Amino acid sequence: MTLDYLTSALVTLLVTLDPPGLAPIFLSLTRGMSDAERRQVAVRACIIAFGIMAFFGLAGDVVLKALGVSLPAFRIAGGLLLFWISFEMVFERRNERKAQTAQIAITQDHIRNVAAFPLAIPLMAGPGALTAMMLLAGRAEGSWLQFGALAAITALVILSCLVVFLLATPIARLLGVTGNVVLTRLLGVILAALAVQFVIDGVRAVIRAG
Template sequence: MDAHTLLSAIATLVVTIDPIGLVPVFLSLTPNMSASDRRRVAVRATLITFGILAFFAIAGHRLLEWLQIGLPAFRIAGGLLLFWIAFEMIFERRTERKQHTASEAVTKDQIHDLATFPLAIPLMAGPGAITAVILLAAREDRAALGLPLLLLLLALIAGLCLAVFFAAERLSRFLGTTGNLVLTRLLGLILTAMAVQFVIDGVSALDLIHQR
């Protein structure tokens, strides 16, 4: 495995989980909580997210085999899904959707369990993050990460999310509205290129299968 593969995996996980983009949602979900209550919510949501993504890193490929879904098909589907997430990020639709999900949860009296829903699921360990984890874990070439390293990266990303939640108020004030918009669009552009690469890999794998 080379440094390029490692950096690409880190960028994929950071963009799909989007810790910075979760800052306004986290603040909107915990407006009347004390600092200690916010920390408890942040810790629980982070642990749940890591558990879900670690499960799909370990068993996601086997789950696909059990469902009789080929990896090339999942690569293409995952790439299209990641492309849609990137589209939402670039055109500022993802934050609006997350805010709507957050407010919907509050109106349904689920504040007591908001660390699980909607914070961990589906905002952090959502379809895009799960797709990215399965695709990274299923790589079979020489540049593959390996399960231990992938789990370590997931733990690091979870730690990053936790740190961002702890510093949510200060970070939001520091970036400001313009900073949040610029960062979201930049990450969306990077994710767009990665999504296209996932589709190209899936189509290439299908061509190799048909040629055999």
């Protein structure tokens, strides 16, 4: 096991997950939740994301091939899902839907749903991160020692995401209500651009393959 492999894995996963970039999106997705509820979302999302990434590192390529799904198709699908979320963020559709069930407030089901989608997947364990995991696992060349090292590095990167999420709550207090509303709209536009980029990358890959 070389230092180059470990360094490459760490840098690749940090870049693809981008923990600091997830913080404001986490704030937007958990707006209206208490500190305890945000912690639940953060922990649950990180656990789910680690599980998905570990699974794709071990068997992702085999599963996708068995289902007849290509990586470009996976990337396009992730982009379309992200675009839907960004549309709701920009036009406040999420808050309209929440208002219809205001008496229920934030339920455990809602916390689980937000943690799983879109936070864990596709924002954390998205097409880029899952593709990176499969490529890094392929470079391990069947060495369980390198697989273990990759799992440890993945856990470290996910842990950094958890720390960022937990620090995001004090930032929300500083922004206030108006700041959070403006941030949600702005991030919705940025997320829409990211989603379109996912789709473009997927289409380009399909064209090249054809």
